[in-house]
Amino acid sequence: MEYGFSAIEKKWQEAWKKNKAYKVNNDPSKPKYYVLDMFPYPSGAGLHVGHPLGYIASDIFSRYKRLKGFNVLHPMGYDSFGLPAEQYAIEHGIAPAISTDRNIDNFRSQLDKIGFCYDWDREVRTSNPNYYKWTQWIFLQLFDSWFDRKAQKARSINDLIVIFKAEGNTNTPCPGDKKLVFSAAEWNSGDSSKQSEILMKYRLAFCGVGEVNWCEALGTVLANDEVINGVSERGGHPVVKKKLRQWYLRITEYAERLLAGLQTVDFSDSMKDMQTNWIGKSFGAEIDFEIAAENTLSSASHLKVYTTRPDTIFGVDFMVIAPEHDLITTLTSPEQKKAVEEYLEYVNSRSERERMAEKKITGVFSGAYCKNPFNGVLIPIWISEYVLAGYGTGAIMAVPCGDERDFKFAQYFSIPITNIIGQFFNGNEANPTKEARLENSGFLDGLLMSDAISVSLDKLEELGIGKRQTNYKMRDAAFSRQRYWGEPFPIVWKNDIAIPLSSTALPIELPELSDLKPGPDAQGPLANLPEWVSYDGGAREVNTMPGYAGSSWYFLRYMDPQNDKEFCSRAASDYWGQVDLYIGGTEHAVGHLLYSRMWTKVLFDLGHIGFDEPYKRLVNQGKIGGDSRLVYRVRNSKQFVSAGLKDNYETDEIHVDVSLVDGFVLDMEGFKKWKPDFSDATFITEEGEYKCGARLEKMSKRYFNVVNPDDIVEKYGADTFRMYEMFLGPVEQDKPWDTKGIEGVHRFIRKFWRLFFDAEKGLVATQTPADAASWKIFYKMLKKVEEDTARFSFNTAVSGFMIGVNELTDLNCHSIDLLKKFLIVLTPYAPHICEEIWQQIGEVGSILDASYPVVDETYLVETSKEYPVAVNGKTRIILNIDLNATQADVEALVLKEPMISKWLEGKPPKKIIFVKNKMINVVI
């Protein structure tokens, strides 16, 4: 009986579907385990072999946990709102709703072939009104909340109104406007429009005017994490800074909690580092420098700077303020006015990208000075684009001997440099050390810089001219998009006041719209639908929410997907709790994961869920690279030269479809038929064969190196495919795809099959009990496989299975009592074949619910061990020695060995090292 995987896999996939084998109930009587994959954006390209890597790993782990008796939640869904569907609609005239559904159907059919254990009854689609109703509802919670800094948590905006009525905002400084101060009386006498304006500056989801990343090509605003090196993450289009009215999430208020929460979760160090760096916490001081009165027209008396190095205050040779700084007009002296205006014009003419690409040293002197508070020295105030308006106070004190940028600036503009670190400064480059003893530094002289930081801070605070200040690099997240294919905001504007709609009015459905051209004034396409926009005497918000809105909370919806009363019942979220294992790529390190963590904290603060970190453990699967094949065309000809001979010609390399290449050998006839351009190609071969070049790179259509999992499953079966993806290497590591290697795994599966069935004789598995040697092999394997599975070392677990099958085959073991246990252990990896054999050997019920075998240690007890015996660390012989042997026993045994005496040359050894259960080393 042959292993007919196609029929077997089809049979069981249908049976599992029919029996709802993967249906999961919220059953508090059983221990839970929640395994989550980062859900895919259903792109038109479908899946390549790299995508299922993480899904297979999580599937194996889910099945393993289920066999261990856990109630396992392992759902799947689609992040189905987003830009590409909209771009596709514009280019092809197909509505996003339609192309998205089509793509989802394609994804689903690809996923189904691999045999995942998802409970599809729990599927979520972020673009489904039943889902985004609750995304809108959570938005309303964010809109109706503010962050209480003292309690470090979100509270209802109504609580804030109570506070304002009683005491104004003196004890609750405004996160959106540091200078805003008002009393209770002022609050109470203000009109509702004024009050709304103030509240907006506190809300966690707020609308405001600010510098945003505007991408002209995409016609929308982007969040910081969607901009990579000055271009859009999607499409690589240029991005410019623009002042616009936009919706934001006040994620900066959660900076501290987001940092603290990292201590409580099991993410990789690099993932934690990325988030920590993105948040960018720094400790320092804000210092007020008095502006020298005789040099300014200004009424301003002080310039406030932010520094992390107040210890260097005696080394300040100039000040730099950002070109956008408020004080520029008032500080600029009449003599410098023209120069300053010219400079500002120049700065405005430079795009963000130009600034990043060419970091030129530019700047202009304002004509004003301020005074060093400790020695009265006059310090010139400069304006330069290297100081960012959005960070700190938008002004710095420049210490050229200690800061590289300040040093270059001073050198460029010939500003004299004060040395406060003696030998540590060589005059050619700045030295940012903290280890120097300070010189020329007044009361700080002689102190170690690292100690002087707090001494200077104390002094500044004592004199009331400075205070300790913590800053974060992270910015509030832009939350509106000028696009169509996203969640509409549940907001109506009346007289410039944003009115939230009642939760009973949800969902605010996205209206159908055939023409997705932008609306007027950089508004989204929805602005073109006046009958939709006009609502209840006001105008609907026409922006839509960004892609990350729906993905920020989807893990909660899976717990209670059909609930139409709540986003997720408290009972469901209390039962399932945190995601125990979250698997996905590193590309979401600072985007999705931070937003999702913030939303979870807000929902926790408001009492809707009982935990404030969504993901307990995160595993990042590596990327599978494509192994591209290249052909070399002799320039300006139709001749193609084989890789080994290409250096003799001037050639252009061309990617060739990997399916036309066997190893490195090109199918020349196939190549001619591949594209009309190549139909009359001729080849310069090596011994009749055309050899292609190779390169590892991203798996992508344009390199013709995409391998579709459907093809692999068709040829080798899903079980082989699953195990091979795992066998390729550690899940977390990037690795190349090589279809050839799959043969080894396929052979293993067939060999496993042959433990049960013979091609002619049929079933060969017998009721004869297994012998001790076979049990030993099995339990050794079980122990390894279980340990490896538990630590996500799936590649070595597969190797463990191979060793087990090889050894049992050698022993001719066909005992059903043993093999039946083997089947259960293999089920998470290769469920189809195991379920089929389970049925064939007459077991009742599904193997999916069998119980995982337990290691019987009695079979694994060893009495002796093969010890490597080394001479001076170099292994020379292997000796089988009783495990109870003492040092003396071992020494005697070792010295008897001729091989060892040969090395000793008659002399006694200096020492014999014996590490029980490890090794023996003879030192001579």
Add this chain to the structure above:
RNA sequence: GCCCGGGUGGUGAAAUUGGUAGACACGCAAGACUUAAAAUCUUGUUCGCUGUAAAGCGAGUGCGGGUUCAAUUCCCGCCCCGGGCACCA
């Protein structure tokens, strides 16, 4: 520039990190079965040297040092590859 990963045979990798380097596979080579092929099985396969062979010796985990009886693993200094951040004061 800064912060993380990583560098091991022809290839993917293993050694659960002081204790037999290269498990398990791919590929390759030789052989068995077969009219033949597929499939399957057997043997070999880090490199170099000696040897008909059995075997032995030497080198070897990016490079150079160090600690140790013993280093892929720990320490110091460099090189290369991948990822993230990048005028954040």
